[in-house]
Amino acid sequence: MKKTVNIFPEQKIGTPNPKMWGVFYEEINHAGDGGLYAELIRNRNFADQEVAEGAFYSSGKIRTVKGFTDDFNSNHEPWTPLPGWSLKKTVGAMADMERIYDDPRNPECPVQLRMMFKGKVRLVNKGYWGISAKEGGYHGFVIAKSEDISTAKVGLMKKDGSVVASTLIEGLGAAYKKIDFAFTVTTPDMDTRFFIEVDGSGEIVFDFVSLMPDNAVCGVFRKDLFDMLDGMKPGFLRFPGGCVIEGITLENAIHWKKTVGNIEDRPGHWDLWGYRCTDGMGMLEFCMLGEALGADLMYVFNVGMSCQARNSEYVDGEELDWWIQNMLDGVEYICGDVSTPWGAKRAADGHPEPFNLKYLEIGNENWGEVYWKRFPIFRDLLREKYPDITLISDVRVPNETCDLVDDHYYTTPEIFPSMFDRYSGEGEKVYVGEYACNGNVGYGNLLSAISEATFMTHMENCCDRVRIASYAPLLCNENNRRWPVNLINFDRSGVFGLPSYYVQKLFATNAVEAVVKNDADVVKGSNSNLYITSGIAGDDLIIKIANFNPEAIATEFICDAIKEGDYELTVVSSENETDTNTVLYPRNVADSVDTEKAENGKIKVDISAMSFNVIKVKIK
Numbered sequence: 021m022k023k024t025v026n027i028f029p030e031q032k033i034g035t036p037n038p039k040m041w042g043v044f045y046e047e048i049n050h051a052g053d054g055g056l057y058a059e060l061i062r063n064r065n066f067a068d069q070e071v072a073e074g075a076f077y078s079s080g081k082i083r084t085v086k087g088f089t090d091d092f093n094s095n096h097e098p099w100t101p102l103p104g105w106s107l108k109k110t111v112g113a114m115a116d117m118e119r120i121y122d123d124p125r126n127p128e129c130p131v132q133l134r135m136m137f138k139g140k141v142r143l144v145n146k147g148y149w150g151i152s153a154k155e156g157g158y159h160g161f162v163i164a165k166s167e168d169i170s171t172a173k174v175g176l177m178k179k180d181g182s183v184v185a186s187t188l189i190e191g192l193g194a195a196y197k198k199i200d201f202a203f204t205v206t207t208p209d210m211d212t213r214f215f216i217e218v219d220g221s222g223e224i225v226f227d228f229v230s231l232m233p234d235n236a237v238c239g240v241f242r243k244d245l246f247d248m249l250d251g252m253k254p255g256f257l258r259f260p261g262g263c264v265i266e267g268i269t270l271e272n273a274i275h276w277k278k279t280v281g282n283i284e285d286r287p288g289h290w291d292l293w294g295y296r297c298t299d300g301m302g303m304l305e306f307c308m309l310g311e312a313l314g315a316d317l318m319y320v321f322n323v324g325m326s327c328q329a330r331n332s333e334y335v336d337g338e339e340l341d342w343w344i345q346n347m348l349d350g351v352e353y354i355c356g357d358v359s360t361p362w363g364a365k366r367a368a369d370g371h372p373e374p375f376n377l378k379y380l381e382i383g384n385e386n387w388g389e390v391y392w393k394r395f396p397i398f399r400d401l402l403r404e405k406y407p408d409i410t411l412i413s414d415v416r417v418p419n420e421t422c423d424l425v426d427d428h429y430y431t432t433p434e435i436f437p438s439m440f441d442r443y444s445g446e447g448e449k450v451y452v453g454e455y456a457c458n459g460n461v462g463y464g465n466l467l468s469a470i471s472e473a474t475f476m477t478h479m480e481n482c483c484d485r486v487r488i489a490s491y492a493p494l495l496c497n498e499n500n501r502r503w504p505v506n507l508i509n510f511d512r513s514g515v516f517g518l519p520s521y522y523v524q525k526l527f528a529t530n531a532v533e534a535v536v537k538n539d540a541d542v543v544k545g546s547n548s549n550l551y552i553t554s555g556i557a558g559d560d561l562i563i564k565i566a567n568f569n570p571e572a573i574a575t576e577f578i579c580d581a582i583k584e585g586d587y588e589l590t591v592v593s594s595e596n597e598t599d600t601n602t603v604l605y606p607r608n609v610a611d612s613v614d615t616e617k618a619e620n621g622k623i624k625v626d627i628s629a630m631s632f633n634v635i636k637v638k639i640k
């Protein structure tokens with residue numbers, strides 16, 4: 021197939037938000053706990069089996085009084101009172117452990133682990149599907165008490181029990197004490213366990229145990245996963261969800277005030293994707309993440325409504341006032357001056373400078389009259405108090421306006437190409453907050469990536485309407501895939517991006533200042549379609565091309581302004597549309613860069629079958 025495309029750099033058709041392409045973080049698939057949050061101890065406060073807030077537990081399910089039911093444990097592990105923890109005894113030793121509530125150090129965090137022992141015994145933690153001990157330093161702390169011993173050994177061991185690294189903790193006594201420790205791994209092992217070894221006779225009560233790698237970014241984020249996010253150069257960070265901000269009940273929604281302060285004083289909560297989460301990634305950490313990535317912040321808050329697709333609770337009147345105040349306090353925590361109560365709390369937590377809060381989203385996926393009625397209350401209050409923050413409604417509200425409205429699309433491969441005119445023409449301004457091709461594409465492959473690329477070219481062409489967009493979900497621990505297709509996948513030691521990751525990255529790192537006209541119109545049903553957006557960045561012309569066909573298209577781009585000489589061509593493609601990446605082959609389908617020659621105002625290039633391409637060329 022052959023095609024000619026004329027580009028008209030002097031005819032501007034849109035001015036994109038320079039930070040148009042962002043990321044959307046939600047605790048789903050162990051995105052944070054056992055993922056981006058660098059904590060290595062699973063069930064560090066022993067609360068993993070605590071029932072979901074506002075619900076009850078029976079026969080492996082959580083249930084609400086309204087009749088909603090779901091798996092308590094999405095990973096379907098056999099029930100044990102203390103997930104993650106086990107005992108290893110030496111010959112002749114005796115030991116037992118139990119989950120107790122007898123003597124909480126902090127009533128908000130009521131669970132402890134009591135271990136009774138005689139002889140040499142190890143309390144072992146398997147981490148999140150194992151602990152990959154990489155070369156380097158580790159640090160942590162234990163909060164515990166014992167009248168019977170004053171020292172213990174902590175460290176990492178191989179599965180056969182041989183010690184990889186260890187140190188002593190000293191000073192245990194009758195009252196709870198927080199004892200810091202550190203050790204260094206010199207010989208890496210990809211599948212270790214953490215242990216606390218005691219020798220003697222008696223009992224010890226643990227309140228909290230934490231272990232972090234020293235190389236965690238900002239002391240919080242697993243480095244390889246952070247680097248993947250950083251590689252995308254996201255324009256903004258939407259947090260903390262997703263359905264998780266709504267909860268299955270209002271009690272189960274994310275209550276941000278319980279996610280700040282010392283980690284040992286955060287109770288955590290049952291995450292509606294089927295596991296308990298620590299809230300170690302709390303309000304401050306999300307803001308720090310955005311800051312470290314150079315991304316604008318988007319805080320999505322609860323409007324006094326739980327997830328309507330699940331259990332649908334809501335409050336009104338004075339009870340709604342509580343949620344309004346809770347939201348205002350949260351916003352103040354993020355960007356209030358230190359002279360305000362919550363700004364002062366943020367300063368006390370270590371960040372006096374207000375964060376760059378750019379967007380506020382009023383609810384997540386709420387709809388119907390209940391939402392429509394409360395939406396203007398939140399909007400008007402925020403507009404008055406924070407006129408510079410862009411407000412987002414989570415759905416179109418009849419007879420009301422908002423700065424942006426949030427649209428979500430999860431779909432099959434053929435749909436995005438058919439949406440080539442979804443945002444053409446006039447209309448409300450949009451944030452495409454969640455989108456992915458996630459049906460009939462395995463866990464994500466080249467086909468899904470190119471399908472999304474067609475839609476992204478359309479969004480960029482309609483950038484005066486589609487101001488910002490974020491793919492979803494972002495992260496997935498392969499041991500607990502709750503959502504079929506996720507952008508960045510990992511296990512305890514490795515990480516890979518889907519082919520979609522490279523498409524996302526190329527859009528964000530090839531942002532343009534102006535989108536300019538080209539004549540590559542999409543003809544419905546045609547095989548010769550190339551989905552193209554062209555734009556100017558400084559003295560570069562950037563052309564992004566998605567070819568969603570099983571055939572290559574020999575294409576000639578014509579533009580008088582193109583300078584003679586080299587141009588850069590970056591391609592994401594592969595032999596088969598089902599090709600994808602794995603932890604072992606993370607760049608099987610990735611971006612590869614080539615340099616070619618532009619001549620006489622023309623670029624001739626074979627656009628490979630099923631590919632995404634970025635051409636960057638100097639213009640006069």
Ligand code: AHR
Pocket residue numbers: 046048261262263264384385454492493503
């Ligand atoms: O991205 C996964 C889920 O999809 C989000 O939690 C929710 O907003 C949407 O339904």
